[in-house]
Amino acid sequence: MALGLGVARGMLSTLSHLAKKPITIQYPEEQMEMPIWTRGRPRLLFEVDTGELRCTACGACALACPVDVIKIEQHPNPAGKGKVLDRFDIDMAGCIECALCVEACPFRAITMAPDFEMAAYERSTELVFDMYQLRLAGTPEVDAGMEHIQGVKRGLKSQGGAAAPTPAAAKPAGAPAPAAARTAGPVAGQATGATAAATSTSATGNQVADPKAAPAAAVASANVPAPAHVSDANPAGPPPAAAAAAPPTDFDPLTISDEDLAKLPAADRGRVYKARLKAKGVQPPTRP
Amino acid sequence: MTDLLARPASQSNPDADLGDSLTASPGMATASEERDTLITLNMGPQHPSTHGVFRLIMQLQGETVVASTPVMGYLHRSSEKLGEVRTYVQGTVLTDRMDYLSPITTNWAYAMAIERLAGLEVPERAEFLRVLTGELSRISSHLVAIGTFGQDVGMYGTPLLWALREREMILDMLALVAGVRMNPSYVRYGGVARDAPPEFFRKLQEFLDIFSSKIDEYESVLTTNEIFRNRTVGIGLLPPEIAKAYSVTGPILRASGVPYDVRLAEPYSIYNRFDWEVPVRYNGDCFDRYLVRIAEMRQSARILQQALDGIPEGDIRAKLPKVLKPPKGEAYARIEGPKGEIGFYLVSDGTVNPYRYNVRPPSFVNLTCLGQVAIGHKLADAVVILGSFDIVMGEVDR
Numbered sequence: 001m002a003l004g005l006g007v008a009r010g011m012l013s014t015l016s017h018l019a020k021k022p023i024t025i026q027y028p029e030e031q032m033e034m035p036i037w038t039r040g041r042p043r044l045l046f047e048v049d050t051g052e053l054r055c056t057a058c059g060a061c062a063l064a065c066p067v068d069v070i071k072i073e074q075h076p077n078p079a080g081k082g083k084v085l086d087r088f089d090i091d092m093a094g095c096i097e098c099a100l101c102v103e104a105c106p107f108r109a110i111t112m113a114p115d116f117e118m119a120a121y122e123r124s125t126e127l128v129f130d131m132y133q134l135r136l137a138g139t140p141e142v143d144a145g146m147e148h149i150q151g152v153k154r155g156l157k158s159q160g161g162a163a164a165p166t167p168a169a170a171k172p173a174g175a176p177a178p179a180a181a182r183t184a185g186p187v188a189g190q191a192t193g194a195t196a197a198a199t200s201t202s203a204t205g206n207q208v209a210d211p212k213a214a215p216a217a218a219v220a221s222a223n224v225p226a227p228a229h230v231s232d233a234n235p236a237g238p239p240p241a242a243a244a245a246a247p248p249t250d251f252d253p254l255t256i257s258d259e260d261l262a263k264l265p266a267a268d269r270g271r272v273y274k275a276r277l278k279a280k281g282v283q284p285p286t287r288p
Numbered sequence: 289m290t291d292l293l294a295r296p297a298s299q300s301n302p303d304a305d306l307g308d309s310l311t312a313s314p315g316m317a318t319a320s321e322e323r324d325t326l327i328t329l330n331m332g333p334q335h336p337s338t339h340g341v342f343r344l345i346m347q348l349q350g351e352t353v354v355a356s357t358p359v360m361g362y363l364h365r366s367s368e369k370l371g372e373v374r375t376y377v378q379g380t381v382l383t384d385r386m387d388y389l390s391p392i393t394t395n396w397a398y399a400m401a402i403e404r405l406a407g408l409e410v411p412e413r414a415e416f417l418r419v420l421t422g423e424l425s426r427i428s429s430h431l432v433a434i435g436t437f438g439q440d441v442g443m444y445g446t447p448l449l450w451a452l453r454e455r456e457m458i459l460d461m462l463a464l465v466a467g468v469r470m471n472p473s474y475v476r477y478g479g480v481a482r483d484a485p486p487e488f489f490r491k492l493q494e495f496l497d498i499f500s501s502k503i504d505e506y507e508s509v510l511t512t513n514e515i516f517r518n519r520t521v522g523i524g525l526l527p528p529e530i531a532k533a534y535s536v537t538g539p540i541l542r543a544s545g546v547p548y549d550v551r552l553a554e555p556y557s558i559y560n561r562f563d564w565e566v567p568v569r570y571n572g573d574c575f576d577r578y579l580v581r582i583a584e585m586r587q588s589a590r591i592l593q594q595a596l597d598g599i600p601e602g603d604i605r606a607k608l609p610k611v612l613k614p615p616k617g618e619a620y621a622r623i624e625g626p627k628g629e630i631g632f633y634l635v636s637d638g639t640v641n642p643y644r645y646n647v648r649p650p651s652f653v654n655l656t657c658l659g660q661v662a663i664g665h666k667l668a669d670a671v672v673i674l675g676s677f678d679i680v681m682g683e684v685d686r
Contacts, residue, residue: 006514007515009512010508010509010512010515014509035464038467038468039466064377066374066382096381096471097468097471098471112467148485149467151483151605
């Protein structure tokens with residue numbers, strides 16, 4: 001081979017890629033499509049119509065957990081049989097998101113939602129999520145994702161509810177189903193379908209259980225009464241601070257206050273920053 | 289055993305008298321003997337070219353390596369001990385974190401050991417899903433190996449980013465079946481954890497349609513590149529006798545001319561139903577190790593296409609008790625991972641935990657012969673040799 005020919009050939013191959021479209025995703029302005037059964041943070045499911053957690057405090061998930069991050073406290077139910085759940089904490093600083101708790105649960109009460117943006121300043125306080133912050137509405141889509149994560153169910157008793165669709169049925173083809181998956185997660189519920197998120201029951205549960213906004217809102221909204229639909233869904237009475245933390249779904253990127261901006265999901269914040277730059281006449285950086 | 293220090297004339301340093309150099313003390317060297325002075329160089333444990341926290345102590349004469357000792361253990365997490373205090377299903381998540389570039393193959397070896405221990409039968413569809421995800425993992429591991437190998441020889445960016453581009457497609461597919469991109473814990477005893485959705489098969493077919501041309505792309509920028517060839521051809525020769533003496537397995541052994549592949553030598557799962565070949569090269573240098581990995585990716589794509597066409601419907605997991613308590617006994621299972629033979633040795637005492645949870649990690653065993661292979665080469669070539677060994681420190685140290 002003549003000297004330099006190999007180098008030239010290699011460079012030619014490299015240069016040919018300059019004309020191709022980049023495959024990079026501009027996070028956080030754009031977000032990946034994640035299937036609804038993505039193993040993110042564990043969430044506790046509640047029935048959509050009654051608002052009651054499905055968890056019976058049996059402790060199977062805590063036994064199955066290989067890293068012992070699930071802490072459960074309960075007391076016997078004085079008014080009947082069973083147990084009453086007092087405390088259900090998951091320490092996300094230690095959780096490895098293996099989904100063994102989901103597989104172990106005999107009551108379809110715990111699942112994993114595609115939540116992954118959980119950066120915090122304090123490990124001991126902000127990363128330990130309690131049973132109110134972990135609530136997630138057991139909609140058919142969420143149930144389908146939970147069933148996929150559970151895989152082959154061993155010793156699973158039927159709960160008598162409406163049979164949840166199989167993952168395949170809930171996710172017919174390509175684009176529409178990931179959109180549903182996004183609305184099920186608290187992060188991007190507003191990113192993909194603002195109107196859908198504001199009206200659907202699944203979004204109600206998510207807004208209630210959005211834990212990222214909870215610490216910020218705990219100070220800001222102590223006097224703000226919880227919206228009506230929230231208290232409907234939660235007769236057990238979760239902290240109103242978490243309820244009021246629902247980020248605004250309808251906003252103008254140029255007039256939004258900094259307080260509201262902090263509550264927005266990352267994807268929307270990126271849009272606001274971009275719009276502000278544009279208003280100032282600064283072009284956001286683009287790729288060639 | 290053959291003389292480990294013997295090198296072909298072109299590889300050894302003609303000036304170095306290796307026998308004297310190894311015993312010479314640096315403090316006693318006079319000015320006239322300065323070229324005989326040995327320098328001890330610690331490469332790592334925090335070094336970008338060691339692929340993790342790995343330390344290589346080298347004795348250098350000028351720029352030539354005259355002795356080298358690999359030091360391991362900086363990433364030790366006592367996985368084997370942890371496996372003994374956890375139940376059989378909880379032990380799976382430990383296997384994810386060993387070879388984290390190809391966790392499914394380690395899951396698989398562990399699951400096979402439990403199946404032999406407890407006498408479990410694996411359903412047909414589960415075997416196909418294991419082959420599909422396992423071969424995808426092999427491709428993804430080889431992609432990282434080739435991409436980072438490009439970095440090691442000085443081709444920054446292009447090969448690695450191209451390889452990661454296809455690895456991204458594989459990780460997306462794994463996210464569809466397992467729910468996560470890494471640490472999937474997908475292969476379980478008695479089958480697989482969950483069924484694959486239809487999109488997985490569609491995406492897999494799309495991937496297989498383009499993957500062959502993508503391998504051609506890597507080859508166009510690596511195999512025919514003369515800088516790459518100058519850096520790798522004839523570097524890091526590993527004769528087959530030494531490879532066997534050190535129990536080296538995987539692509540490194542096959543690049544030395546030994547056609548040993550566990551999938552062929554001791555067929556497991558359903559590999560004997562597919563039409564595929566074991567790629568072998570005979571020079572035993574870094575370039576051949578690279579070529580074997582390229583050829584293995586093509587063979588994996590062949591197996592994937594056949595498995596995708598032939599996958600049946602049915603159960604994905606055997607009937608299992610709620611808590612698995614295998615009878616007393618011991619079992620050893622081995623499979624061919626992307627880096628070599630992964631072995632799992634389990635001893636059961638009839639309880640929910642294994643009494644002994646022992647791993648034979650291919651990266652660890654392959655790494656032991658690095659000290660011999662690097663001798664006689666320049667310092668910069670030692671980095672290339674280490675890159676061609678394709679180690680994962682999570683597996684070496686466990």
